[in-house]
Amino acid sequence: MIWVDTILQGVLLGGLYALFAAGLSLVFGIMRLVNLAHGDLIVLAAYLILGVTTLLGLHPFLAVFLAVPLMFGIGYALQLGVLNRVLGDDILPPLLVTFGLSIVLQNVLLETASADSRRLPAGETAVEALNLGPVTVGLLPFLTFASAIAVIAALQYLFYRTAMGRAFRAVSDDPVTASLMGIRPASVFALATGIAMVVVTIAALYLGMRATFDPAIGPSRLIYAFEAVIIGGLGSLWGTLAGGVVIGVAQTVGAAINPEWQILAGHVAFLVVLLIRPRGLFPRAVD
Amino acid sequence: MTALLETSGLKAGYGDFQALWGVDITLAEGGCAAIIGANGAGKTTLMRAITGVLPCAPGMVRLDGAKIGGQSVDAIAKLGIAMVPEGRKLFPSLSVEENLRIGAYAGRSGPWTLEAVFELFPILREKRAVPGTSLSGGQQQMVAIGRALMANPRVLLCDEISLGLAPVVIRDIYKALPRIREAGASVIVVEQDIAQAMAVADEVHCMIEGRITLSGAPGDLSRDDIHAAYFGVAET
Ligand SMILES: Nc1ncnc2c1ncn2[C@@H]1O[C@H](COP(=O)(O)OP(=O)(O)OP(=O)(O)O)[C@@H](O)[C@H]1O
Ligand SMILES: [Mg+2]
Numbered sequence: 001m002i003w004v005d006t007i008l009q010g011v012l013l014g015g016l017y018a019l020f021a022a023g024l025s026l027v028f029g030i031m032r033l034v035n036l037a038h039g040d041l042i043v044l045a046a047y048l049i050l051g052v053t054t055l056l057g058l059h060p061f062l063a064v065f066l067a068v069p070l071m072f073g074i075g076y077a078l079q080l081g082v083l084n085r086v087l088g089d090d091i092l093p094p095l096l097v098t099f100g101l102s103i104v105l106q107n108v109l110l111e112t113a114s115a116d117s118r119r120l121p122a123g124e125t126a127v128e129a130l131n132l133g134p135v136t137v138g139l140l141p142f143l144t145f146a147s148a149i150a151v152i153a154a155l156q157y158l159f160y161r162t163a164m165g166r167a168f169r170a171v172s173d174d175p176v177t178a179s180l181m182g183i184r185p186a187s188v189f190a191l192a193t194g195i196a197m198v199v200v201t202i203a204a205l206y207l208g209m210r211a212t213f214d215p216a217i218g219p220s221r222l223i224y225a226f227e228a229v230i231i232g233g234l235g236s237l238w239g240t241l242a243g244g245v246v247i248g249v250a251q252t253v254g255a256a257i258n259p260e261w262q263i264l265a266g267h268v269a270f271l272v273v274l275l276i277r278p279r280g281l282f283p284r285a286v287d
Numbered sequence: 288m289t290a291l292l293e294t295s296g297l298k299a300g301y302g303d304f305q306a307l308w309g310v311d312i313t314l315a316e317g318g319c320a321a322i323i324g325a326n327g328a329g330k331t332t333l334m335r336a337i338t339g340v341l342p343c344a345p346g347m348v349r350l351d352g353a354k355i356g357g358q359s360v361d362a363i364a365k366l367g368i369a370m371v372p373e374g375r376k377l378f379p380s381l382s383v384e385e386n387l388r389i390g391a392y393a394g395r396s397g398p399w400t401l402e403a404v405f406e407l408f409p410i411l412r413e414k415r416a417v418p419g420t421s422l423s424g425g426q427q428q429m430v431a432i433g434r435a436l437m438a439n440p441r442v443l444l445c446d447e448i449s450l451g452l453a454p455v456v457i458r459d460i461y462k463a464l465p466r467i468r469e470a471g472a473s474v475i476v477v478e479q480d481i482a483q484a485m486a487v488a489d490e491v492h493c494m495i496e497g498r499i500t501l502s503g504a505p506g507d508l509s510r511d512d513i514h515a516a517y518f519g520v521a522e523t
Contacts, residue, residue, distance in 0.1 A: 163388070169380040170389050176340060177376040179360035180369070182393030182438065 005135050006256045007249055012137060014228075014248030015145030016210070018241040019203035020221050021228035022151055023196030026159075029235035030172045030192045031087060036098040039222030040105035041197065045071050045204035046213050047113055050120055060120040064205045068198050075197030079190040087189070102218065109215035120208035144206040148244065151199055152237050158195075159237070168192060227270040233280030242281055246273060289352045291316040291473050292337070292368070292442050297347040297356075299336035306332040308497040312475075313490075314442065319464070319474045321488035323481055323517060329497040330477045331373050334444050338370050339363040350442070365393045369440035373447050373477075375431040377419035384415040386430050390437030397439030398470045404433035407463050425456035432460070436467065443472045449480055461487060481513060493517050 024038045035041075048070060052063035082101075086093035128139040159165040167188055170178040175185040207213060207221070224247060231246050232239025247266040254265020273281065290313035297310040306329045314320050322330050335341040337348055339360040348356035350366055358366075369390070377386050387404055405412040408429040414422060419430050428448055435443055449457040457480075464487055468474060478484040484491055485505040493501040493516035501508065501516030 163392075166381065166385050166389050167392060169385075170378045173378040173380050174376060176360070177372060177378070178389075180338060180340075180364055180372065181389050181434070182361050182364035183389075184359070184361045 002256075006252050008135055008137060009141065010249030010252035011245050012141035012145045012248070013252060014241070014245030015141070015148035016203070016206055016244070017224045017228045017247050018148040018244030019144070019151060019199065019206060020225040021232075021240045021244055022148070022155060022237065023199040023203070024222075024225045025229045025232070025235065025237060025240045026155060026199070027193055027196045028229065029237075030168050031189050032091070033083060033087060033094050034091075034098070035083075035196075036095060036222065037102040037105055037218075038098075038200070038225055039220065040102045040109075040218030041071075041075075042200050042204045042207060042221050043109060043213055043215060043218045044074075044105055045197070045201040046120065046208040047109060047118075049201070049205055049208060050118055053121060059125075060122060060205055060209055061125070064201060067204075068201050071197040071201040072194040075200075076190045076194035079193035080186065083193065084186045084189055102222075106215050106218060113215060115214055115216070117212035117214045118208075119212045120205070122209040126209060140206070140210055144210070147202055147206065148241060151202060152241050155195075155199070156237050164191070224266070227266070230280055231270060231273045233283040235284045236280070236282040239280060239282035246270075246281075290314060290349075291318070291351060292475075293349045293352075294333070294337065294347060295349070297333070297336055297343060299332055299341045299343045301332075301341070306497050307336060310494075310497070310499055312492050312499065312502070314473050314475055315490075317468065317471075317473055318490065319468060319476065319488050320490045320492065321484035322475065322477045322492050322494055323479065323484045323513075324494035325479070325517065327496075328494040330494055331446055332497070333494070334370060334373075334446050334475075334477060337363075337444065338368060361393075364438065365395070367393075367395060367438070367441035368444065369435035369438040369442070370444040371428075371431045371435045371446060371448055373450070375427050377427055377430055377434075379418065379420045381419055382416055383411055383419050383422065383430055386419040387411070387433050387437055390434035391439075393438050395439040399436040399439050401437070403470075404436055407436075407466060408433060425452050425460065428452065428456075428460055429463075432463065432467075436470075436472070440472050443467065443474045444477075445474065446477045447479065448476070449478065449483060457483070481517065 020042060024035060027033050027035055045067060048067045049060055049063045052058060052066045053060055083094060086097050126140055129136050130139055130142055159168060167183050171183060171185045171188045179185060227247055228243035229240050231243030246269055250269030251262045251266040255262035292314040294310050294312050298307050300306045310333055312320060324330050336343045339358055343356045345354040345356045355363055355366060381389065387401055410426060411429055411433060448460055476487060489504060491505055491508060492499050493513060501512060
C-alpha cells in the first residue's frame with residue numbers, strides 16, 4: 001500500500017515538472033529555440049505573484065490572474081525585441097542570449113528581492129488533503145496535476161484545432177512559405193513565447209505554494225523541464241506530461257528508498273530513458 | 288491605363304550574386320502573362336522579388352501604380368499577391384484541408400472558399416483529412432494552387448506548376464486556369480514548356496540570365512524569335 005501511495009505522489013509531482021516543461025516544449029516545437037532562461041522566468045513569475053499577493057493582499061490563486069497578463073506581455077516583448085533577432089540557421093546565438101538573460105534575471109532578482117527564501121502564502125490550501133478511497137493526497141499536489149493536464153489539453157487544442165495553431169505549425173514547418181500566406185513569423189513567435197509565459201506563470205504559482213524559492217533556483221527547474229521534454233520526445237505535448245511523471249515517480253520512489261536519492265533518482269531515470277529510447281517516449285513523426 | 292502589376296528595372300539577387308538585371312514586365316487587370324526561360328534564367332528569383340521574399344527598391348514593383356517593392360512578404364500577401372511556389376511547398380504538418388485554410392490567413396474576401404476550391408479540384412474533398420504531403424504530385428499541385436486561391440488574390444503567381452508532372456495531369460491542372468481568371472485573378476505563369484505558355488498567356492516574356500530578351504503576344508512572336516530569345520542564340 002505504501003508503494004501505491006509513493007507512486008501516486010510521484011505522478012502528482014510529475015504534474016509540476018510537466019508545468020515547468022510545457023512552455024519550453026511549446027517554444028522549442030514552434031521555433032526550435034532552446035530558452036536557457038526558462039527556469040529563471042519561472043522564478044521571475046513566482047516573484048511577480050508574490051508581489052501582487054503582498055501589495056494587494058490577494059490569495060495567490062487570485063494574484064495569478066494579474067501576473068498572467070504581465071508575464072504574457074514580458075514574453076511577447078522579449079521575443080519581439082530580443083529573441084527574434086537572434087533566431088536563424090545557427091543555433092548558437094539564441095543559446096548565448098538566453099544564457100545571458102538567465103544570469104541577468106538572477107542578478108536582478110537578487111538585487112530587488114534579496115537572496116532570502118520566499119514562499120507564496122497559500123493558507124489552508126497548502127495543508128488540506130483529499131481522501132481518494134484507499135489513499136490520501138494533498139489538495140495542492142492534486143491541483144497541480146489537474147492544472148498540468150488542463151494546460152496540456154488546452155495547448156494541444158490550441159495547436160491542433162484552431163486557426164492560430166495552424167499558423168504555429170505552418171511557421172514551424174516553413175516560415176518563408178508561411179509568410180507568403182500573410183502570416184508574420186515574428187508575430188507568431190512572439191505570441192508563442194507569450195503563451196509559454198502564461199504556462200510559466202501557472203507553473204510558478206504551484207512551485208511557490210509548494211516549496212520555497214529564491215533567485216538562484218531557476219537553472220535546476222530548467223533541468224527538470226529539459227528532462228521532461230526530452231523523455232517525452234521533442235515537440236510532443238502529452239509526451240512532456242509523461243516525461244514529467246517519469247521524473248516525479250523516479251524521485252519519490254528514490255526518496256522512499258533513501259531520502260538522499262530523490263534528486264539523483266530523477267536524473268538516473270532520465271538517462272535510462274535516453275539509453276533505451278534516445279528520441280524519447282513519443283517522438284514526433286516528422287523531423 | 289496603369290497596369291495591375293508592373294516591374295520596372297527590377298534588380299535582385301542573393302547576397303553578392305545579382306540574378307536579375309533590370310526586369311520590366313507588366314500584367315494587365317484580367318490578363319495572363321507567361322515568363323519562359325531555361326534553368327537558372329531567374330524566373331523564380333523574379334517571383335521572389337515580386338512577393339517580397341527577396342529585397343528590392345520600392346519603385347521596382349508596383350501594384351495599381353503604388354510602389355510595393357521591398358515590403359514585407361506578409362504585407363504583400365495581404366495586398367492580394369499570392370504565389371504557388373516552385374516545388375509546391377505544402378506544409379507537412381498540415382492536412383490537405385488545413386493547407387487550404389491557411390491560404391485564407393490574409394483574410395481577403397472573394398469568390399474563393401474551401402467549397403469553391405473543392406469544386407475546382409473535387410479530388411481534394413476526398414483527401415481533405417490526409418496530410419498534404421502524402422498526395423501524388425499532381426494532387427499536391429492542386430493543393431498548392433487551391434491554397435493560393437484561398438487568399439482571393441488579385442494576382443496569382445504560378446511558378447512551374449507543370450514541373451515533374453505527367454502530361455495528362457498537366458492538362459487537368461491547366462484546365463482550371465480559365466475558371467481562375469473568370470473568378471477575377473490576373474495570372475503570371477512561369478513555364479519551361481514554351482507551347483504550354485503560348486497556349487494560355489496573352490503576353491509572353493522570354494528570360495535569359497536575368498534579363499527579358501523578348502516580350503509580345505503569342506500570335507505576334509515567331510517560333511524562331513522565341514527560340515533565339517529562349518536559348519540566347521543569334522539567328523543566322
Ligand atoms: N538561394 C539561392 N542562393 C544563391 N543563388 C541562387 C539561389 N537561388 C537561385 N540562385 C541563382 O540565381 C539564378 C537564377 O535562379 P532562379 O532559381 O531564379 O532560376 P529559374 O529561372 O527559376 O530556374 P529553374 O527553371 O531551374 O527554376 C541562378 O543562377 C541560380 O543559381
Ligand atoms: Mg525556378
